[in-house]
Amino acid sequence: MTTAQDQVNRIIEAYKERTINRVFLVACGGSAALMYPSKYFIDRESTSITAEVYNSNEFIYRNPSTLGAESLVILCSHKGKTPETTNAAKFAKDKGALVVSLMYVPTAPLADESDFIVNYSWAPPGELDSHPEIANYAVLYRLTMGLLAVKEGNDKYEKLVRSLNSMTTVLQKAKAQALEGAKAYAKANKDESVIYTMASGVNYGIAYSFAICILMEMQWKHSHAIHAGEFFHGPFEILDKDVPFILLLGLDETRPMEERALKFLKEHGEKLLVLDAKQFDMSGIDEELKGYLAPLLLNFVLRVYAVELAAATGHPLETRRYMFKVPY
Numbered sequence: 001m002t003t004a005q006d007q008v009n010r011i012i013e014a015y016k017e018r019t020i021n022r023v024f025l026v027a028c029g030g031s032a033a034l035m036y037p038s039k040y041f042i043d044r045e046s047t048s049i050t051a052e053v054y055n056s057n058e059f060i061y062r063n064p065s066t067l068g069a070e071s072l073v074i075l076c077s078h079k080g081k082t083p084e085t086t087n088a089a090k091f092a093k094d095k096g097a098l099v100v101s102l103m104y105v106p107t108a109p110l111a112d113e114s115d116f117i118v119n120y121s122w123a124p125p126g127e128l129d130s131h132p133e134i135a136n137y138a139v140l141y142r143l144t145m146g147l148l149a150v151k152e153g154n155d156k157y158e159k160l161v162r163s164l165n166s167m168t169t170v171l172q173k174a175k176a177q178a179l180e181g182a183k184a185y186a187k188a189n190k191d192e193s194v195i196y197t198m199a200s201g202v203n204y205g206i207a208y209s210f211a212i213c214i215l216m217e218m219q220w221k222h223s224h225a226i227h228a229g230e231f232f233h234g235p236f237e238i239l240d241k242d243v244p245f246i247l248l249l250g251l252d253e254t255r256p257m258e259e260r261a262l263k264f265l266k267e268h269g270e271k272l273l274v275l276d277a278k279q280f281d282m283s284g285i286d287e288e289l290k291g292y293l294a295p296l297l298l299n300f301v302l303r304v305y306a307v308e309l310a311a312a313t314g315h316p317l318e319t320r321r322y323m324f325k326v327p328y
Contacts, residue, residue: 004134005142007118011100012146014116015072018098020151022066023051023144024073026059026088030213031076031102034136036205037295038074038144040252045156046148056084060091069096074143076101076136078122080108089113102139118143125214125317126307128171133164137296159286163293166284171300173281182305185273186312192271195221195244196235198261200228201254202292206299210246214306218317228257236264244271248298251277252291275301 023042025035035053042051054062056075067073073092077085080103090113093099101114104122111117120136123129132138141160148154189195195215199207208225215223226235228247239245245265249258265272277294280301285293310317322328 004118004120004131004139007116008139008142008146011116011118011143012150014098015147015150019070020072020098020147021049022071023049023147024059024064024067024071024092024097025051025053025140026056026073026085026092027076028056028082028084029217030209031078031082031085031136032056033205033209033213034076034140035074036208037137037202037292038140040202041141041144041156041292042148044253045152045154047152049148049151051144054088056082056088059088060084067092067095067097071095071097072100072147073097074100074102074140075110075114076103076140077108077110078104080105080110082110086110086113100143102136104136125303126175128168128175132167132171132296135296137299138164138167141292156289156292159289163285163289167293167296169284170280170282170297174297174301175304177280178301178304179308182308185305186308189244189271190309190312192244193222195223195246196226196238197223197246197248198226198228198231198258199248199250200257201250202252203248203250203295203298206295206302207246207248209299210302210306214302214309214317217323218306218319219309219313219315220321228254228261231261231264236268239265239269241268241270243269244273245269246273246275246302249274249276249278250291250298251294273305 039051039053075085086109089099099114100116101110102118118139120139121131121134129135145157145160149157197207197211211223211225215221
């Protein structure tokens with residue numbers, strides 16, 4: 001039986017056979033949010049390869065002039081059926097790029113338009129994945145850290161593989177630590193119509209995903225993901241003591257921006273949830289990788305909060321008004 005790690009290994013071998021100088025990370029919605037940590041990693045670590053995140057449809061419409069035979073395009077669609085992402089894969093392949101797609105299911109239309117696929121592991125929100133070491137964020141890191149290992153001799157890949165073996169324990173401890181706080185938060189905020197989320201750097205995609213996928217899509221609450229660096233350039237005017245904010249504090253180099261936002265939120269707001277990666281036990285994770293892997297931890301903790309919020313509101317996370325129900 002072919003495993004996700006086998007699939008990743010084949011892709012890493014394929015890296016060796018071609019020149020790659022640009023990475024395009026392409027998806028929609030929550031799958032697009034997955035891409036931000038890997039872009040951050042490449043931005044920080046690579047000396048010769050650039051990375052960009054694109055919405056699938058805009059990737060086609062914008063038609064980057066740098067897309068070509070020396071490009072790696074990584075796409076993701078949970079069930080491999082997102083039409084925009086399937087079209088983006090075909091578009092990239094027609095341009096001569098190496099096309100790698102991630103999906104939860106073994107086969108789908110997206111697979112038909114890709115050179116390689118990886119079938120990642122998945123668990124419902126708030127539940128412990130039996131294989132977090134091959135969940136979607138982990139697979140994306142394997143692909144991007146593996147690329148830099150092959151092309152530039154970056155030493156993070158082997159450290160990643162070792163660190164991911166500790167992720168089950170890390171998440172188990174995090175859930176036990178977060179659960180009571182999640183229940184209390186849900187009870188206190190179940191009737192709020194607006195909840196803003198904020199983060200920066202490697203964790204921004206997590207805040208974005210929680211805003212658009214959990215709060216807007218799955219709870220029908222107004223939300224917006226605010227970049228901590230942009231907070232003081234307009235969004236902070238919305239803050240008062242009655243406006244709820246969720247702030248993520250990561251372990252990467254942009255943490256000072258989040259801490260600056262935290263200071264202001266404490267001074268001028270009251271309805272504040274702070275999830276700080278420093279407060280959780282990341283034993284077994286390589287020190288050099290804790291900043292990069294904090295999103296996997298914080299995303300899981302946020303999903304624990306999501307489950308409790310859905311229970312408190314009586315609005316199941318699976319309930320939809322339009323998605324999969326009407327033409328769009």
